Amino acid sequence: MTTLPDRDRTALLVIDVQNDVVADNHDRDGVIARISTLIDKARAEDVPVVWVQQNDDELWRDSAGWEIVPELTPRDGEPVVHKSYRDSFEDTDLESVLAEHRVGRLVVTGAQTDFCIRSTLMGALVRGYDALLVADAHTTEDLTAYGAPSPELVIAHTNLYWGGQHVPGRKGGTVNTTEVVF
Template identity: 40%
Template sequence: MATIRTGNRSALLIVDVQVGVVAAAGNISRQIDAITLAVHKARDAGVPVIWVQHDDDELPRGSAEWQWVPALQPQVDDIRVYKRHNSSFEQTTLEAELAAHGVAHLVLCGAVTGWCIRATAYAALERGYDLTLIGDGHIAKRLDAGNGYAVEADAIVREFNAVLPWLSYPGRGNWVVAAAELVL
């Protein structure tokens, strides 16, 4: 049985909006605008802003590709978490940071929908957190599924936005909202 997180604090979780991660995603200005709006709303509400940054052999820490996209930059008092796996929870300091700040509700945005956003969303719900996905604030890339078949990025985003609210976990809530509708 999963732990149900108590408390009423939220945190904004921005995952992997790094130069090398989003390079093949095409025009992401709409998603960047949505994430920027969410960051402003979180800061205005005094909600912790947590930046999760991926590194591995293909995305080495400190490289130009590892850096945040220029439009999104953490502030000195924001929380930084570093990861090497798709889920932002696996072998990271994220759970300790959330516990230290009394967080029971995560607001999730970032990249890439089919991997790190999906893995982080499921991991959050499985660990007992309520979850809000910013529906216009996650970035997908076209998926080559082999044999001449591909899934376009916008289809991946639409699918995850449609599926997430239907997931059922005891004692937890999960929602999808546009950044403009986000209330913290």
């Protein structure tokens, strides 16, 4: 249902699954295992897997903490998008990567739920993409010391509001890993 012309393909977007980003996140190992399952399924179905890596003053490019977790490895030829803002589209080449692959629908996974996941989902929707969030394949850290809800509640709330998200000609939605259809 995307509003982007000639964009009939789907891509799996793997956002910020980097050592320092997910080190202490809620259900880290389970989320990474589910993302791995989705990557395998996407590759088997010839669906583009697009990786996103955050670089900023706290997460230096090429540092050990910046690296994608060892459980997940981009294949040669799979695009890796480098970003400095929460929205993976902002000041990156993500749009051109997706256009090159004729992608109009995104299946979104990764971290942090309350920052980069939410921002990228909304960024995709306003740019004309359909954006499906994999409800059990995103995670966040515990920021309760700063007044945030617990990670479980952040994840549940994001799944709740994104499940019904839609605008003219585009839609959001949520599914669990086992329900993903590329």
